[in-house]
Amino acid sequence: MKLTQIATATALFFTAQLAFADNPETQTQPAPAVEFLLPSVEVVASPPSTPLFSITDPKAPRQPLPASDGADYLKTVPGFAAIRSGGTNGDPVLRGMSGSRLSLVANGAPIEGACPARMDAPSSYIAPESYDKVVVVKGPETVLYGPGASAGTVLFERNTPRFTEAGVRASGSLVGGQFGRNDQNVDIAAGTPDVYARVTANKAHEGDYRDGNGNTVPSAWNKWNTDVALGVTPDADTKLELTAGTGDGNARYAGRGMDGVRFRRDSVGLHFEKQNIGKVLRDIDARVFYNEADHRMDNYTLRETPPGSMPMAADVRRRTVGGRIAATFDLSERVEWVAGADWQVNWLASRSVMGIQNLSDMPWTPSATLSNYGVFSELTWFASDVQQVIAGLRFDRAAATDDRQSISGMMSSMPNPTFDEQRTRVLPSGFVRYEQNLRALPLTWYAGIGHTERFPDYWELFSPNSGPAGSVNAFAGIQPEKTTQLDIGAHYRGGAVDAWVSAYAGYVNDFILFTYNTSMGKATSQATNVNAEIFGGEFGATWKPDGHWRVGVSSAYAWGRNADSGAPLPQIPPLVTRFTVDYTLGAWSAGALWRVVSSQHRYALNQGNVVGYDFGPSGGFGVVSLHAQYDINKRTQLTVGVDNLLNKAYSEHLNLAGNAGFGFPANTPVMEPGRTAWARLSFRM
Incomplete structure (x- = not known):
């Protein structure tokens, strides 16, 4: 644009x-x-709303440039990073843990991708600004939202409050910036006290960006999403909501052999909630959902096929059906109990062609069937006005069936030795946590210990070329991960100072590790189980010396070690610190962000996960960004920013190696954008 x-x-x-x-x-x-308090620019996620839960507003203006997907949004939350592959669709990482160790739930339903290499990471299907809030729970400190979330849980939530009278609510934004960036977002709800309808929609585009050296990086992308909700609210405590949504997009990747030419998402759901039912049974929340992800990739639509290579295309699909029911009980004035069950079944299929053919004419070939049935229970005891104990327990029956009749090798296909075999396992998870508000200080602290057992996910069972030594393949040999972790933290809320700290230490039995062989020019992977040690933490503080200035700092560090070999764990981000300063005067505000990233010399050569692997150390860097904001009125806001003001040439440690199809030598990291100016106009009513 x-x-x-x-x-x-x-x-x-x-x-x-x-x-x-x-x-x-x-x-x-x-x-x-109604008085509208327009939010200021966020460059670091807000302090935790409770000792362990961080709640942010995805509609608020943020720096860097407004997020293109879920991973782009989460990387501003201390403790998060993203495995970068270009302009969009990175893969989120929390405390050095990636993949299914981090559970993403969108509007009450778990969301997953279909690509064996996670080109369509679950977060790539999320348009952050179409949601009302984002909730982050770090560590295995809840059992309410699905299985296996050893690193944490992220909830992207929509909630349409009941209309007290007939009316309309709306919000939206326009974004424009360098490299052709332009976004349009709209969120409109209309209703009466009895019924409502809500539509959220977005369309976004960005072209190839230039790095700090002035070189063009293949990274262009397009996205659009539309979601509709129809609700019935006969009283203030009852809601029945039907939802449906769809979306699509495409993306060029400097770090992959093919580009994503389709990211089709279709979803439908039905949600019922009833509150304030009685003295013992207080609330009921129930939902069913269906999601389908249809992802297509090729090496000729968004790029020229490299000389000597044959055009190729592949289509992968995941269909998911599931549900959840939870009930909240007040067992006494001081004891609250949440109990329920959830389930989901996933069917995955694929098809591919060599040469320029109509891929849609090809039949789908089943690749996997995955299911999980879980029951959960979480109890909160308010021991006093300043003390509480929370404990949870869940059991999951996980199953996976190998539907692949054959497995493709380097030059041909061969019969699959585990075709039609099924693996099942019953896995326990649980935690207990103590929280206290100190009477002498405005400080809350907590300490909790959690244990979770995670069944290997689709990518760990089906993507590697081989499994542990002695097994016929990864499906037969990879064992579930078992994580035991201690989490501690504190939050101080003083008059001018708001500061928080969180830390963790854990041991992972049977950590699933990928090792890549790159000697033949084409990487092959082996998945194995090792034992691992992890620890780290996050810190943040904000100081408001007067009504105009706000100074902030946050920092996050993660460390991991292969306990079997003594080597570092791979794909661990380095120490990241953000320094911020903001000044507000009436309707005007301005600020600066200095993001400082340390070098990373702890790496495991050619080891990683299904997305990427370590190919060497990385250097440190610092990036300065500026922003300014003007509140036009109580509903309208103009924000402008310049990211990477000094046009720094740099790359992130978590990074896909460049792809030779675009002229990048192997093991060359993809560079990040250079100086980028942007503007955002938003409104709420």
């Missing part, structure tokens, strides 16, 4: 907002007397 187009769109949007706010002829009724 050219700057003139951005300016025109911004002017039209601004004019429409002023006309709506000030012209009585355009209003069907007087605007309610």
Whole structure:
């Protein structure tokens, strides 16, 4: 998008907002007397809302450039990083742990991708600004939202409050920036006290960006999403909601042999909740859902097929059906109990062609069937007004069936020795945590210990070329992970200072490790189980010396060791520290962000996960970014920013190696964007 187009769109949007706010002829009724507190720019996620839960507003303006997907959004939360592959669709990492160790739940349903190499990571299907809040739980400190979340759980939530009278609520934004970046987001709800309808939609685009050296990095992408919710609210305590959504996109990857030419998402769900039922049974929450991810990739639509290579394309699909029911009981004035069950079944299939053919004419070939049935129970004892103990327990029956009749090798296919075999396992998880508010200080602290057993996921069972020594393949040989972890932390809320710290230490039995053989030019992978030690923590503080200034700092560090060999664990991000300063005067504000990343010399050569592997140490760097904001009125906000102000040439440690198809030598990291200017106009009403 050219700057003139951005300016025109911004002017039209601004004019429409002023006309709506000030012209009585355009209003069907007087605007309610509601005070709107417009959020300031967030460059570091807000302090934890409770000792362990971090809740953020994805509609609030943020720096760096507004997020293109879930991983892009989460990387601003201390403790998170992303395995980078270009402009979008990175894979989120929490405390050095990736994949299914981190559970992502979107609007109450777990979300997964279909690509064996996680080109369509679960977070790539999430448009953050279409949600109302993002909740992060670090560590195995809850059992309510599904199995195996040893690193943590992220909830992308939508909640449409009941209308007390007939009316309309709306919010939206326009984003324009360098490298052709342009986004349009809208969220509209209309209803009465009895019924409502809500539509959230977004469309976004960015072209290939240039790094700090002025080189173009293949990274262009396009995305769009639309979700609809229809609800019935006969009273303030009852809601029945039907949801449906779809989306699609494409993306070029400098670090992959093929590009993503389709990221099709279709979903439907039904949600019922009833609150304040009685003295013992207080709430019931139940939902069923269906999701389908259809992901296509090839090496000719978004790039020129490299000389000497044959055009190829592949299509992968995951269909998921599931549900959840949970009930909340008040067993006494001081004891709250949540109990319930959840389940999901996944069917995966694929098809591929060599040469330019119509892939849609090819039949689907089943590859895997995965299922999980779980029961959970979480009890909270309010021992006093300042003390509480929370404990949880869940059991999951996980199963996987190998539907592959043959396995493709380097030059041909061979019969699959585990075709039609099924693996099942019953896995326990649980935790207990103590929390206390100190009377002498405005400080809350907690300490908890959790244990979770995680069944190997689709990528760990089916993507490796081989499994542990002595096994016929990874499906037959990879064992479930078992993580035991201690989490501690504290949060201080003083008059001018808000500070928090969290730390963890854990031991992982049968950690699933990928080892790559790159000697033949094409990487092959082996999955094995090892034992591992992990520890680290996060820290953040904000100081407000007066009503105008705000100074902040946050830092996150993760460490991991292969306890069997003594070598470092791979794919662990380095120490990251963010320094921020903001100044506010009336409707104006401005600020700066200095992101400092240390070098990483702890690496495990050619080891990693299904997405990427370590190919050497990485250097440290610092990136300075600036932003400014003007609150046009109580509903409208203009934010501008410049990311990487000094045009630093740098790359992240968690990074896919460059792909030779784009002229990048092997084991060369993909460089990050250079100086990038952007603007965002948003409104809420």
